[in-house]
Amino acid sequence: EVQLVESGGGLVQPGGSLRLSCAASGFTFSNYWMTWVRQAPGKGLEWMANINQDGSENFYLDSVKGRFTISRDNAKNSLYLQMNSLRADDTAVYYCARDVLRFLKWHTDFDLWGRGTLVTVSS
Amino acid sequence: AIQLTQSPSSLSASVGDRVTITCRASQGITNTIAWYQQKPGKAPKVLIYDVSNLETGVPSRFSGSGSGTEFTLTISSLQPEDFATYHCQQFNSYPLTFGGGTKVEI
Numbered sequence: 001e002v003q004l005v006e007s008g009g010g011l012v013q014p015g016g017s018l019r020l021s022c023a024a025s026g027f028t029f030s031n032y033w034m035t036w037v038r039q040a041p042g043k044g045l046e047w048m049a050n051i052n053q054d055g056s057e058n059f060y061l062d063s064v065k066g067r068f069t070i071s072r073d074n075a076k077n078s079l080y081l082q083m084n085s086l087r088a089d090d091t092a093v094y095y096c097a098r099d100v101l102r103f104l105k106w107h108t109d110f111d112l113w114g115r116g117t118l119v120t121v122s123s
Numbered sequence: 124a125i126q127l128t129q130s131p132s133s134l135s136a137s138v139g140d141r142v143t144i145t146c147r148a149s150q151g152i153t154n155t156i157a158w159y160q161q162k163p164g165k166a167p168k169v170l171i172y173d174v175s176n177l178e179t180g181v182p183s184r185f186s187g188s189g190s191g192t193e194f195t196l197t198i199s200s201l202q203p204e205d206f207a208t209y210h211c212q213q214f215n216s217y218p219l220t221f222g223g224g225t226k227v228e229i
Contacts, residue, residue, distance in 0.1 A: 035219075045159075045167065045210055047219040061218045062124075095166055107214040108173050109157035113166035 002026035002112060004096050009117030016086050016121070022079040022096030022114055030054075030074040033099035033106055036081050038092035039116075046092075049081070050099065064090075086121045093118050125149055125213050129222035136227060142198040144225045146211035151191050155214035158187055158196045161224075162207045170209075171196065201227070 008020040022034070035050035049070040051058040058070050069082040079096050094117050097110035126149040136142050146156065154174050159167035169178045171187035174194060184199040198205055206229060211222040 044224045045161075045212070045221040047212075047221065050219075059217045097166075100172075102172060102176075107219075108155065109159075109169045109178075109212070109214070110167075111169050111178070113168070115166055 004098065004112055004114035006094060006096055006114040006117040009094065009119045011120045011122065012086055013123050014087060014121055017082070017084045018086065018119060020081040020083065020094055020096075020117060020119070022081075024077045024079065024098075027098075027112075029072075029077040032101075034072060034079045035097050035099055035110060036070060036079075037095045037097055037110070037113075038090075038119075039095070040089070040092040043092075048094075051079070083119070086119075088121050091119060091121045124218050125152065125216060125220055127211055127213055127220055127222035129209075129211060129225050131225060132223060133226040133228060135229065136201050137229070138201055138203055140201045142201050142205075142227060144196045144209055144211075144227075146189075146194045146196070146222050148192045148194070148213060148215075152194075152213050152215040154190070156187070156189070156194045157212045157214065158185075159210045159212065160205075160207045161210060167210060198227075 005023045036048040049060045051070045067085045071080045096114045098112040100111040102108045128147045130145045156174050158171040161167040170181050170185050175187045186197045208224045208226045210224050
């Protein structure tokens with residue numbers, strides 16, 4: 001089955017760190033750009049970061065640049081998000097998602113999403 | 124950053140209604156808009172990519188159109204399973220951004 005499964009969320013104190021993982025299965029993970037998107041409770045979606053197929057290129061939302069690091073291990077079919085210096089406004093469900101190649105063009109949409117993992121930043 | 128403003132933020136409709144949701148961009152976008160449907164407690168699901176291309180398996184009652192700074196998602200005849208929140212997203216430039224969402228309620 002083609003799927004993404006996030007893990008690693010939980011309750012963390014402000015200033016703390018957390019590492020999220022996303023396990024991919026059912027497709028050739030190393031062929032795809034991957035991304036992290038979050039959704040604060042009752043709010044809209046917010047793109048966080050993405051990474052290319054071999055991990056040599058990535059982009060970040062300004063508000064997380066320097067605090068969050070996206071990475072991947074293609075041998076383990078896994079995507080990661082290292083989150084440091086967490087703040088209350090980082091509280092959200094974090095989704096990993098697959099970028100899709102359409103008509104030889106990347107970055108048209110995210111066609112596969114995980115179910116998300118909840119991160120709560122609170123003292 | 125390109126800001127996307129969706130309108131309305133919520134709407135009430137009935138089964139069989141035609142529904143139109145608008146997504147306005149703060150600057151011109153070159154045909155890189157996607158639309159997603161999200162149901163409570165679930166991950167988003169792509170409906171439309173590149174403004175007007177229907178994702179495989181998505182019913183033909185969904186359609187997308189627009190250009191420049193104004194884009195629309197239309198549901199031609201609302202079905203019970205369509206009550207959900209809809210999000211637009213731009214891929215024109217980084218940071219990739221989403222609209223605020225439109226909740227379609229009964």
